[in-house]
Amino acid sequence: MMIHGLGFLGLSASLVLPWALTGLVQGERITESLVKNVRQSSTVQEMPLPSRKLISAVSTATTYYVSGTGNDRNSGLTTSSAFRTIQRAADLTRPGDTVLIMNGVYKNPRNAGSVVSIERSGNAKAWIRYKAYPGHLPKIQHNTWSGIGLSNGVSYIEINGLEIIGDNANISLGYALSQKWNSSNRRTNGSCINIEGRTRHAHHINILNNKVHNCGGAGIAVIGADYVKVDNNTVFNNSWYSVYGCSGISLLMNYNSDNNRGYKMFVTNNKVYNNRMYIPWIESGTISDGNGIIVDISKLGKNGPYRGRTLIANNITYRNGGSGIHAHESEHVDIINNTAYANGKSLNLTKGEIYAGYSSDVNIFNNIIYVSRGRNANSNMKNKNVTYDYNLYNKGARITMMGSHDVIGDPQFVNPSNADFRLKARSPAINRGYYWKDLKTDYAGKRRPAGSGYDIGAYEYR
Template identity: 65%
Template sequence: MTIQFLQHTLFFPMMIYGFGFLSLSASLVLPWALTGLVQGERITESLVKDVGQLSTVQEMPLPSRKLISAIPTATTFYVNSNGNDRNRGLTPSSAFRTIQRAADLTNPGDTVLIMNGVYRNAYPTGSVLDIKRSGRANAWITYKAYPGARPKLQHNGWHGIWIYNKASYIEVNGLEVVGNNRNITLAYAKSQKYNQSNPLTNGNCITIDGRAKGRTHHIRILNNKVHDCGGGGITATASDYVTVDNNEVFNNCWYSIFGASGISLLDTWNSDNSRNYKMFITRNKVHNNQMLIPWIENGKFQDGNGIIVDRSRNNGYRGRTLIANNITYKNGGSGIHTYESDHVDIVHNTAYLNNQTAVINYGQIMSNHSGDIKVINNILYSAPNRPISLNGGSTNVTFNYNLYNNNGSRVNAVGPNDIMADPLFINASNGDFRLKRNSQAINSGFRWNNLTTDVVGNSRVYGSASDRGAYEMRY
């Protein structure tokens, strides 16, 4: 084993502990059967247990999203898969061939424009792009698709994009990052279930890694297509001020032995003392992320969540996390999950037929040993007789103004304004979760201040009240 190999094994695993030692048993969680409710009946307060009232909501102002003013000395680098790394990289006609060549030259305020083509990892265990150089608060470094281009970062190493070495004030925008799942069979993955050194089965798509040579902060992952990685889709570990917005994240986590999920925030840390919103997971479509290989730690299937906020208590994290306007469907674990984490607002999401892994019964949205969690204005749709919402060992949790499908599924955590009804999706089987005109989710939600748009950017509120779920319909 070479020294180079040891360096990579130190940092690559994205161990997402979703449940850790915890298993859901009848003694821990006692689901309530609500089969007696008629279609559209409001869940009454007599069913509420350990559920906070909505008056406890402390809505935090969102940070300013104003554009950063241009830096006079900023440089734009161009990358083309047909370029040459001996070029200057300063015009489209003199583009570099690799993104890494441009990355190694960046300074605060610079932009790397990536043109059409397929970009691959330069060596077997490596990344397509290692981001190790930082911007500044007024001069972010941006990696984005050239206007009109659709570049693809295809890899079979540990990471498609790896952000580490204290790299901060970084934006990744409009790229497609593809892993190695299409080259792997389930039989091969099973043969590797004890091999912690195989990037072919465990590689991650986009990794923000504050464990590797210093903490990372102020990272934006925007408008990307992230899929087919054996490990995690978009993972941020030991980081702060992370925004994951308007990405499609799918077909990840299949073959990893490290318990990965579609989008995960793990061991978040405090770069300052702010208690406002600092972590954002918004407007993402997250689907078909599922564990097919058990977690090497305990031999269990317990992750493959769509979105998870995991162990933020480890570092005493004080900031708030906003999970809003996401669509999570047909993931192996929960659609949205918190584990040993605090100060999380889960608002205006649509979670549909998650818990695809047979042994997982977490519900569409799960609060697990967490605190100060608010679950408001969501649509939760579960398979018949499978849990919908779960509160396992958490405190100060508010479920309210959510809609649950009435198909005999079990609801563990409810609020006085939650209802049971068919949400009347336009075409859920084809991934269209807009609402039909007569849906009871329309004009029946709670107005969440400062969340002024929906999953596609339409303004909220349209009509007499907010719509529940990710979409604000225009009827």
């Protein structure tokens, strides 16, 4: 058996959903750049002059400011001359630019598909960044297809520190049920952040430190993309009302932008909870998803099987409708050091807290998998080379696949009823994990290992 650490090889692929609705997921198919942030640099051009001397013309990056009290007729170049809409800044961005978003509530114009539609790309040496202004808490609130939509083959983009809110608070379950055949309802089907790469494939996208909630569709949907990093986000109360079978964080149809077989897709350090389907998937008439995190149908795709690896690590998933984490029809996925607690709130979804189905080359190591008594902790549905080991299961869990180093016992969380999944001093998870050589920190950003060995779960005990 070969066990992959953070720099090893892998493969995967993709399948196409109906184009109609950006950012939504089908059945077990919806779906959220790992390239490290590259320091912005200016470009230098040299022009020949009659004196035969050279002069440098330096193109510098621009910072645009957006404020809830701004005006789109302003220059956008200072805090006192800020734009009112993020879209105004997005339409001006060039590689290396930064959009700093100050306090305010930013809503979609009537009939617009997004609050902000990002279609202009950065490059490898000059990312375009959309960030909260230091100390500010801007809110993007929408009742349309997406709060933030990324399309047109966009690349080298960072979304950092924003709150994206859907329209769930204004929708009743009765109204949503009355719309269960309406695939064109933006309010019920809209996602919070959507990367749409089915026609022109997106790559090198970082989704960092955001609060993403109350969208009828997906929380963070990544479709047909490559080199995506979804890190340190809080994703909750999504997927309730869409007819498309959505989840909290979804990676769907990962796309090969190159032949790299190392880690390229990352879902790390996220807290994902209470994402659930209440409306049946329109294709089957059943509740099918509402997972915390899913990697979906990467084995099939327009340009062949996905060749990169996907890392899902240090996440906390709890009380979602479907599984906490799973890989469906996917390959080359490592699910490492996560904590999944009491998911499967949709009682017809019984495949497990953390599991793989119809998949191959999947490693499921160092996870705390806690289920209600008699519920499935995992399953083995037509898998090949899927390995469970060094995991901790609670007593009363139904365990289909069990590794030689797996542990059964009470994880002894500090206060799970208040979502505090840190470990107490006597937890059987302490020092019982596998040494995953390149995973150097835990969910809280603390060093791994803290003791004589890796702990199991998202937290290292201190």
